[in-house]
Amino acid sequence: MSVAEIGAVTGRGEPNSEWLRIGRASDVPLLEGRSVDVGGWRIAVFRLPDGWVAADHACPHQGGPLGDGIVADRCVTCPLHNQRFSLETGERQDAEGPGVRMYEVRERAGQLELRRAGLADRLEPAA
Ligand code: FES
Numbered sequence: 792m793s794v795a796e797i798g799a800v801t802g803r804g805e806p807n808s809e810w811l812r813i814g815r816a817s818d819v820p821l822l823e824g825r826s827v828d829v830g831g832w833r834i835a836v837f838r839l840p841d842g843w844v845a846a847d848h849a850c851p852h853q854g855g856p857l858g859d860g861i862v863a864d865r866c867v868t869c870p871l872h873n874q875r876f877s878l879e880t881g882e883r884q885d886a887e888g889p890g891v892r893m894y895e896v897r898e899r900a901g902q903l904e905l906r907r908a909g910l911a912d913r914l915e916p917a918a
Contacts, residue, residue, distance in 0.1 A: 810897065810904035816843075817901060824867065826858035829905065832913040836896055836903055837862055837878055844878045845896035845905060851889040 813827045813836065824837040826848040833848035835858030846867075848858045855871030862868075866875045866884055875884040882890040895906035907914075 809907055810899070811907050811910065813896075813903050813905055815901060816898045816903050819903070822862045824858040824860065824862060826856070829910060830914040832910075833858075834894060834905065834913075835867075837867065839865065839878065843896045843898060843903065845894040846876070846878065846881055846891040850874065850876075851883075851891055857891065 811829070813829065813834075814825070816838075819825045819836060819838045821838050821840065824835045826833050826835045834845055835848040835856075836843060836845045837858075839862070846857060848856060850857050850869040850871065852869065852872060852874050855869040857867050857869055857876065860867040860869050862878070865878050867878055868875045874886055874888075876882065876891050877884060878893075880890065881893045894909045897904050897906075
C-alpha cells in the first residue's frame with residue numbers, strides 16, 4: 792500500500808450494511824486525499840475542514856491520480872495537468888469536459904464509510 796492509499800475493499804463486504812467501511816479517518820490528513828480500492832475501482836476520499844467528500848480517483852482528463860491532488864477552496868487540482876474539479880459537485884472548473892463522479896462518505900467511530908447505493912455499479916457481482 793502506498794502512502795496515498797487507505798485500504799482496499801474487495802467484493803461486496805458486509806452484505807446487509809448500507810455503508811461500506813473503507814479505512815480509518817485518522818489516515819487522511821486535513822486538506823488531503825487518500826484512495827481506496829473498492830472492488831477493483833479506485834475512489835479518492837478527501838478530508839475538508841467541515842467533513843468528508845469522495846470522488847473517482849482517476850481524473851477524467853487522462854486518468855491522473857486525483858487523490859494525490861492539491862486540495863484548496865473546496866476543489867482538487869489534478870497533479871498531472873493541473874485541471875481543477877469541485878469537491879462539492881465534481882464539475883471541472885477551468886476547462887470544458889466531464890467532471891468526476893462523487894460518492895457519499897461519512898465518518899463513524901473513527902472509520903470512513905461509503906454509501907453502498909452509490910457504488911452498485913462499482914462493486915463486483917455477488918458470487
Ligand atoms: S490527467 Fe488530470 S488534468 Fe490531465
